Amino acid sequence: MGVTLETESGSVSPTRVVVGTILEVVAAHWILVGVSLLVTRILYKRYASPLRKYPGPFLASFSRLWKVISTASGRTHLQHIELHRRYGPVVRIAPNEVSIASPEAARNLLSAGKGFHKTDFYGVFPPPENPDIFTEIREDVHAQKKRVANVPYSMAAMQQLSPFINDTIELFMRKIDEHRAANVGSGPKGKVFDLGAFLHYFAFDVLGEVAFSRSFGFLAEGRDVENAIKTIDQSQAYNGIVGQIPEVDYLLRRNPVGKFIPALSTQNALITRMALEEMANRRPFDKENAGLLRSGDGRRDLMASLIQGHLKNPERFAEGDVFAVAHGAIFAGSDSTASTMQSFFWHVLSDKKVYNKLNAELDQAVQDGTIPASGNLSWNESQALPYFQACLREAMRVRPAVGLNITRIAPKEGAELDGHFFPAGTRIAANGWVLHRDRKTFGEDADIFRPERWLEDEERARVMDRYMFQFGGGSHVCIGRNLALLEINKVIPRLIRDYKFELVHPDRELKAFATFFVVQEGLEVYVEKKP
Numbered sequence: 001m002g003v004t005l006e007t008e009s010g011s012v013s014p015t016r017v018v019v020g021t022i023l024e025v026v027a028a029h030w031i032l033v034g035v036s037l038l039v040t041r042i043l044y045k046r047y048a049s050p051l052r053k054y055p056g057p058f059l060a061s062f063s064r065l066w067k068v069i070s071t072a073s074g075r076t077h078l079q080h081i082e083l084h085r086r087y088g089p090v091v092r093i094a095p096n097e098v099s100i101a102s103p104e105a106a107r108n109l110l111s112a113g114k115g116f117h118k119t120d121f122y123g124v125f126p127p128p129e130n131p132d133i134f135t136e137i138r139e140d141v142h143a144q145k146k147r148v149a150n151v152p153y154s155m156a157a158m159q160q161l162s163p164f165i166n167d168t169i170e171l172f173m174r175k176i177d178e179h180r181a182a183n184v185g186s187g188p189k190g191k192v193f194d195l196g197a198f199l200h201y202f203a204f205d206v207l208g209e210v211a212f213s214r215s216f217g218f219l220a221e222g223r224d225v226e227n228a229i230k231t232i233d234q235s236q237a238y239n240g241i242v243g244q245i246p247e248v249d250y251l252l253r254r255n256p257v258g259k260f261i262p263a264l265s266t267q268n269a270l271i272t273r274m275a276l277e278e279m280a281n282r283r284p285f286d287k288e289n290a291g292l293l294r295s296g297d298g299r300r301d302l303m304a305s306l307i308q309g310h311l312k313n314p315e316r317f318a319e320g321d322v323f324a325v326a327h328g329a330i331f332a333g334s335d336s337t338a339s340t341m342q343s344f345f346w347h348v349l350s351d352k353k354v355y356n357k358l359n360a361e362l363d364q365a366v367q368d369g370t371i372p373a374s375g376n377l378s379w380n381e382s383q384a385l386p387y388f389q390a391c392l393r394e395a396m397r398v399r400p401a402v403g404l405n406i407t408r409i410a411p412k413e414g415a416e417l418d419g420h421f422f423p424a425g426t427r428i429a430a431n432g433w434v435l436h437r438d439r440k441t442f443g444e445d446a447d448i449f450r451p452e453r454w455l456e457d458e459e460r461a462r463v464m465d466r467y468m469f470q471f472g473g474g475s476h477v478c479i480g481r482n483l484a485l486l487e488i489n490k491v492i493p494r495l496i497r498d499y500k501f502e503l504v505h506p507d508r509e510l511k512a513f514a515t516f517f518v519v520q521e522g523l524e525v526y527v528e529k530k531p
């Protein structure tokens with residue numbers, strides 16, 4: 001390599017001599033130099049970190065690649081269970097990140113006011129220029145937005161929208177009846193019914209009604225209209241995987257060229273289009289109409305309530321927030337609710353004793369007038385079904401709908417969790433699939449689905465409830481949990497009361513793929529109307 005060692009004045013510069021020599025060595029031995037740099041980096045990341053004392057996969061100790069690979073595998077929820085079984089309660093899962101298994105530590109990690117904050121993982125979820133409540137990582141801005149949005153998401157507000165959930169349930173039941181009617185002549189059990197897919201359509205259509213006073217039409221058509229569900233799942237996979245190394249987002253979706261790659265853009269997706277149309281329908285926003293649908297039935301749906309929140313407080317809750325929060329609800333509330341209901345049915349139908357006991361409870365409740373013999377149940381009526389509630393809790397415990405870790409960053413003064421001190425900036429992750437299997441909290445048989453554990457001892461049940469993380473926790477606890485629980489509590493007892501279900505493949509696990517929510521497939525049943 002020809003490096004000029006002489007300066008313009010003709011003297012030999014020592015700096016140039018050193019630089020020249022280094023360049024010559026690098027050019028002659030570039031492979032060796034590359035390997036040495038890599039090894040140095042590995043050693044540095046692995047050993048110069050305060051997290052070096054925590055065990056974990058070798059790759060994770062010097063690179064975030066372990067997390068990328070684990071997320072891309074779709075089995076990250078199961079891998080985390082295995083990791084903690086192998087390495088113990090604190091596992092290093094990235095150079096600057098640990099996963100914790102203690103429910104008590106997780107409660108502190110998530111609780112409001114302890115100074116932990118969301119990581120840049122959430123910033124990858126679109127649209128980055130207008131974060132919603134889920135994706136907003138500035139804690140103070142998040143708190144302002146959430147204060148406004150909490151009102152329309154309250155149980156009282158959701159109960160007012162009950163009639164629209166009821167209508168969607170009626171449509172669901174009609175679709176099952178149509179399926180049965182079309183089955184005539186195909187054997188005593190009839191044709192296979194994809195209950196999992198229909199629960200997914202139901203969850204979506206409820207959100208359309210609640211957020212925009214419109215049905216997305218999934219149940220009516222009995223299919224994934226315009227591949228909207230598939231689009232959301234693909235976007236979720238991108239967010240989950242790229243979110244492990246958020247810088248990569250700038251090369252892909254945030255790259256100006258990314259707009260032209262259809263797979264990276266969600267702008268034309270059905271849900272986004274509908275949300276934009278609904279915003280347009282309600283303009284101009286004014287106090288008199290408070291965002292009620294101009295041409296519709298004037299109901300106070302989520303978007304109307306958010307517009308009202310905006311009109312009351314335009315600085316804290318801008319117009320863009322109305323769109324972002326209503327639109328974000330569909331992304332956050334569809335797969336999650338569907339997955340929860342699928343898990344419920346899979347577990348209950350897999351265990352004849354549990355299924356029979358649940359049927360007996362519902363029969364008895366009809367007989368003694370606790371619930372109506374036909375039509376929909378109210379929230380209060382389904383609360384009076386202790387075994388159903390135990391089955392639901394147990395399903396959310398064993399298979400929580402979020403399969404990826406929830407990660408927070410330690411505050412500037414560092415933090416102590418479960419006797420471990422983590423310095424400022426450490427990423428600390430908690431996974432519901434791990435936390436909900438803690439034997440000290442949930443019992444030696446925590447791995448298995450056993451609803452009775454919730455009914456044996458009231459005090460014990462209260463303690464277990466304290467350590468359930470299916471809806472996250474603290475200031476970032478799921479804002480949509482009232483809606484999710486309301487629709488689940490209305491539709492599931494109705495389905496079980498009115499129909500008889502049998503799994504087509506009783507010994508086959510549901511196919512589950514988690515890059516954030518656990519997306520499930522394979523809940524196929526034979527269904528029959530009860531006399």
Ligand code: HEM
Binds near residue numbers: 469483
């Ligand atoms: C059974 C159904 C559901 C489950 C299991 C669930 C689960 C969760 C979990 C675990 C979190 C915390 C995530 C984190 O901290 O990273 C969360 C947050 C959130 N969920 Fe849900 N969710 C469900 C339904 C819904 C519904 C129906 C909506 C909206 C209509 C919704 C909207 C949100 C939002 C906006 C957040 C962010 C809250 C914040 O950061 O303050 N979720 N959810």
